[in-house]
Amino acid sequence: MDRSALQRGALGVDLRPGRALWLVAPVVLAALPFVADALGDASITTLATRIVILCIAAASLNLALGYGGMVSFGHAAFLGVGGYTVGMLYSHFVAGAPFLGFVPGTDQMLLTLPAAMIASGLAAAAIGALSLRTGGVQFIMITLAFAQMLFFLFVSLKAYGGDDGMIVRRRNALPFLDTRNDTTFYFVCLVLAAAWLGLLSRIVGSRFGLVLGGIRQSERRMAALGVPIYRYKLAAFVISGMGTGLAGALLGNFSRFVSPDMMHWTQSGELMIMVILGGVGTLMGPVLGAAALIGLETVLAGWTEHWQVVMGPLLVLIVLYLPRGLGSLVSRKAGGRHG
Amino acid sequence: MAEPLLAVEGLVKRFGGLVATDHLSLDVREGELHALIGPNGAGKTTFIAQLMGELRPSEGAIRLSGVEIGRLGTAARVRMGLGRTFQIVQLLPDETALDNVALAVQVRHGHSFRFWRAARRDASLRDPARDYLAMAGLAARADVPVSALSHGEQKQLELAVALAGEPRLLLLDEPMAGLGPSESRQMQDLLAGLKGRIGMLLVEHDMETVFALADRISVLVHGRVIASGDAAAIQASPEVRVAYLGEGDV
């Protein structure tokens, strides 16, 4: 009876698993930069900003992977496209020469973020349209292949830094706000993350979301009901790519640097790990996963240079003993994957 | 002469050298229950898959109310009034019985590219879904997750989901398979209640059910219809005895 309306909140989301989290998290997140200031440790704010940005990417991947059952091993491509949109628009803005002769450069965040989402959405539409003709292991590998293609494409584009990447000398500007202030930028990212996660939670509970979940559970049944499977999967893949592109654009702004490494296959792997770590197909899972992975990396890295030697076995243990991710520690019922 | 609801003419499906469907012709009238029987491997499931558009036939015509549908995709055929159940149930295991049917109602209502409103509390989907559940005898089990339903209940739910698509022609792939005696009885009553309202093509091994329900019976052997007629005619047909019913006597 755990699906009854009583346990659903205003967003139509099953709140019960992380009810405490939903109440406490906003307060903690809002207070965080001030706590960091009080402690005199600015690195807490930058760490939190990174986590918040990657939450957007992981939650977006989760729409495709967890809710739609599309195991993409190439989402770093969209992260990179988003980042490079910011970088390229900035470099054309500085140089004063329009991109492709007609797209003027800009350093305005209100333009670069939508542009990054459109660019990564188009990339996702192209990659998804081709990849979704396969399935299973082949889908995993063909998404990886497309991401590798983009990786090598950007490596070879000398005009945009090639292998070395490109520096974005100044963060994109917003009206009335000073994005160069790390606390301000943190809040910008936080608001965007909250908005994007809110949107995803609506999508998951909407008619579209139900059809998507149905396709994951039984493609044959949904086809027999008359659902054109391909279109729905592609739409979800594009939305997922756009969100990841948004995260990429923010990441480019955050580190003021974009490079082909953003598209490296290990980056795709890390995004997957965040999703799986937190709990596939749950709303808060990727958030938990991103926080846990980056937090763990930071803690272990502060402890030993060879932190990966601990991280690796830890991941294995989590897979073996917490198959539904960390989210299952917070609540007994988590994970839509196995029911 | 009125067009039958479904008319299949000269349908052929080849897999490489193997002929799974061999110049198959058959029709189903409005409101009729037409049973298709035949030994294992006769090509019954392959035939249903071709009717639904899951497999492309190699040759032949499939008409629904006189309209050729043989080249259409599954979604288009469903819009024109086709529906099916699966021999091995195809349900959404993470959802409740009601959610399964509500989703079928939702799909019939048109496209689902709607991204904002919460669909799980949409009365325009839930209320009709409850009616279909009741029709299939599952009113009391609406909020039970599929994984907690018995096999018989899952078969009933499979039927409810198909009915929610409001098909004019329902293709039933062995709805009795794996049911106990009382569950069988219940399913038989359900199907009997649908006769006259929607056309049904029933693929079934359970002869008792077939002879009790069918208006007409066709016998499929090696992808070909070798006999067609009412229960008495089929039971009397010497070809059927040799090719099919005789199996048990040898």
Add this chain to the structure above:
Amino acid sequence: MSLVVEQLLNGVQFGAMLFLLAAGLTLIFGIMGIINLAHGSLFMVGAYAAALTASKTGSFALAVPAGLGAAACAGVAVELLVMRRLYARDHLDQVLATFGLILFFNEMTVILFGRQPLFVQLPAALNVSVPVAPGVLYPVYRLLLIGLGLAVAGGLYLLINRTRLGMLVRAGATNREMVRALGVDIRLIYTAVFGLGALLAGLAGLLSGPLTSVQVGMGERILILAFVVVVIGGVGSVRGAFFGAMIVGMVDTLLRAFLPGLLRNVMAGSEADALGAGLSSMGVYFLMAAVLLARPKGLFVAHG
């Protein structure tokens, strides 16, 4: 002309190397349904064990069994400790766990042997070139690799199609229950297959030592190409892995050899080199995408 012959042979040699890796991957994929990202780590283990043995003892003959043994042992240990529990899980869990294994193997190697690449000297007897065509000299070691690749391909063919183990392996892939009913411990077969895959990965690793440097991360670079091979060839098909490896090895080698030169005809030298390198790296992925779009299950679909 001699350059073309040489590059063609290089392509075949790279293909042979890829095949050694891909054969294990595709067997593990096809039979146990496991995506093993850590296969590249076994490749690295083989390369390191051989390189270290060679430098300590100065004997290439000792390095070979050391590399094979280390990789096989590591493979069997990984199977017993981790993989065995992942057979029933979905691909996601396998990707995550084997990704964790990569982190472990790479960092452990850094701790034990540092980040400096190792270089392996070939024994003088192998460090010669022989004429393969009029006026074309080719290193005998690379010819040996080609021969070994072909020999392994033949051996695997015989193993799978002619032996009782192969029969069980083929049956196990399609029908686990049937094999169990025959009274065979399927777990033992799985461990053996995994060990065999590890052995081949180790062989590829130790053989590639003298050609490239031995360093951390060497496994992953070639692993992704091996996955491309497996997918192009058709998951689970050893025959597919062979032809896939030859195609990928050839395409990759020829693009790298000739594309920058062709581009230099139309643009400045440094830009041509960068673009040429990028495009030739993209080539195999482009090939894989094209193959999958034409044949979503790859060129050779295993088991009918």
